[in-house]
Amino acid sequence: MLPEYKSLKGKVAVVTGGSGVLCREMAKTLAAQGMKVAILNRNVESGQEIADDIKSGDGTAIAVSCDVLDKESVKAAYDTVKRELGDCSLLINGAGGNHPDAITDKEIYEAGDISDEAVKSFFDLESGGFDHVFRLNIMGTLIPTQIFAKEMTETGGTVINISSMSAPSPMTKVPAYSAAKSGIENLTKWLAVHFAEAGIRVNAIAPGFFLTEQNRNLLLNKDGSYSERAGKIINHTPQRRFGEPEDLLGTLLFLSDDSMSKFITGITIPVDGGFMAYSGV
Ligand code: NAD
Numbered sequence: 702m703l704p705e706y707k708s709l710k711g712k713v714a715v716v717t718g719g720s721g722v723l724c725r726e727m728a729k730t731l732a733a734q735g736m737k738v739a740i741l742n743r744n745v746e747s748g749q750e751i752a753d754d755i756k757s758g759d760g761t762a763i764a765v766s767c768d769v770l771d772k773e774s775v776k777a778a779y780d781t782v783k784r785e786l787g788d789c790s791l792l793i794n795g796a797g798g799n800h801p802d803a804i805t806d807k808e809i810y811e812a813g814d815i816s817d818e819a820v821k822s823f824f825d826l827e828s829g830g831f832d833h834v835f836r837l838n839i840m841g842t843l844i845p846t847q848i849f850a851k852e853m854t855e856t857g858g859t860v861i862n863i864s865s866m867s868a869p870s871p872m873t874k875v876p877a878y879s880a881a882k883s884g885i886e887n888l889t890k891w892l893a894v895h896f897a898e899a900g901i902r903v904n905a906i907a908p909g910f911f912l913t914e915q916n917r918n919l920l921l922n923k924d925g926s927y928s929e930r931a932g933k934i935i936n937h938t939p940q941r942r943f944g945e946p947e948d949l950l951g952t953l954l955f956l957s958d959d960s961m962s963k964f965i966t967g968i969t970i971p972v973d974g975g976f977m978a979y980s981g982v
Pocket of ligand 1 (some may be wrong): 717718719720721722723724741742743744767768769770785796797798799837840847862863866907908909910912913914915916918
């Protein structure tokens with residue numbers, strides 16, 4: 702049971718990708734703290750399910766159709782949020798992810814891979830896959846921040862971005878995702894500095910390894926057992942388990958609530974069961 706964070710009550714939170722596996726729990730937790738929550742998703746039906754769930758528990762939530770890569774779509778979502786809920790004081794940039802066209806088959810390049818048609822090597826990756834991942838993670842954070850943080854320059858506010866354990870030390874196979882999330886941590890610092898005097902705090906959460914839709918194929922075999930890669934992750938995670946979405950919520954509330962973290966801006970907090978601290982030996 703999480704404590705009550707009174708300074709959040711009645712304020713408006715916008716969660717992009719708010720029907721995703723991790724961010725839906727964030728949306729529900731912010732609503733349980735008395736925030737009015739807008740769930741922005743490309744697919745409004747999936748956002749509506751989360752909003753209905755929140756409303757059935759007496760919370761306030763709306764689902765808004767929004768493509769975070771399309772400025773006009775984000776502006777339209779902004780207008781809806783402003784009209785229905787009021788000024789946004791917390792933005793969670795949750796929409797993000799990877800793409801199969803930006804993943805190599807092998808962890809380490811081996812002689813002959815370049816000419817082996819059965820192996821998707823680094824040289825076979827299409828720039829379109831990279832482009833998709835860079836755009837989704839970087840532009841998909843930049844555009845909502847440009848639109849929702851504008852009024853925060855008058856009122857103050859908080860932005861929380863989502864990084865990954867692949868940012869400080871890139872995971873094998875996923876070069877675009879790793880580079881993009883590294884970019885998120887850098888952009889988080891840049892924004893924090895740029896908006897410090899305006900009273901906007903910008904931080905990030907770096908989840909460790911969570912078993913979700915976007916990584917299911919990499920972590921589970923067809924029969925549901927852990928893949929070799931999943932085994933490696935668990936072996937490298939001192940707490941010896943995958944994270945659960947609930948593991949992120951204390952950090953989310955801490956970073957969201959000014960009374961807890963008002964002198965904290967420009968940082969990324971790992972929530973990773975010790976993964977980053979462990980050298981492997
Ligand atoms: P998810 O795939 O379950 O959710 C992502 C959400 O983003 C989905 O609701 C999707 O509809 C939405 N989305 C995608 N493109 C969009 C667009 N253009 N416009 C609007 N919405 C869009 O992912 P998740 O696992 O909950 O991940 C959430 C965030 O956490 C992502 O940034 C992800 O990279 C990051 N992350 C996840 C893990 C993990 O283990 N799952 C680990 C580290 C970081």
